[in-house]
Amino acid sequence: MRRSDQRRDAAxxxxxxxxxxxxxxxxxxxARPFTRDLAEGADAHLAEIDAEIAANAHGWTxxxxxxxxxxxxRIAVFEMLHREEIPVPVSIDEAVSIAGRYCGTEAxxxxxxxxSAVARKLGTETEAPA
Known part of the structure; x- marks a missing residue:
């Protein structure tokens, strides 16, 4: 199973x-180990992750x-904060792709x-290398 599918399953x-x-x-x-690691990791750091999302979701609780x-x-922010081996652009792209497949048109x-705002705040690279 691809990591993309495991990210989806964790979400x-x-x-x-x-x-x-x-x-x-x-x-x-x-669940596969990567799926379990992402979901359990996000859950273990839920307060920290939700604070990052809320701080950058202006006008939204x-x-x-x-x-x-x-x-x-939550899965993407967990990766940004706690999975340094996963490039930030990959975390963002995967999350956007999952949202595009399973959520509304605005998602x-x-x-x-x-x-992207979370990544900028953390001072991490948001552009994929050329």
């Missing part, structure tokens, strides 16, 4: 937990953001704007 697990209240461990039963978009961004731009 879906966070989404399902937010919507249904089911324990994350139940939702990750049988974290709870006002649609649950799937929130899950997608990719919304996700890209917030994640």
């Amino acid at each position: 879906f697990a966070l989404y399902q937990r937010d919507v249904t209240g089911r324990p994350l461990q139940d939702l990750l039963a049988g 974290i709870q006002r953001i649609a649950p799937l978009e929130r899950g997608i961004m 990719p731009g919304f996700v890209n704007g917030i994640l």
Whole structure:
């Protein structure tokens, strides 16, 4: 399974937990290690991640953001903060791609704007190398 699909699955697990209240461990039963690492890592750092998203989602509270978009961004911000081996542009591109496939038409731009702002605030490279 490609890492893109595992990122999607991790975001879906966070989404399902937010919507249904089911324990994350139940939702990750049988998940691949990378999927589990992303979902559990994002969950372990949820307050820090949500603070970064909220600080850059001007006019939006974290709870006002649609649950799937929130899950997608949580995975990407976790990667930006805690997975240095993953280039920031990859995290952003993957999140925007997932949002484009599974969320509304406005979601990719919304996700890209917030994640790019987080990356700028963190002083990380947001452009893919030439």
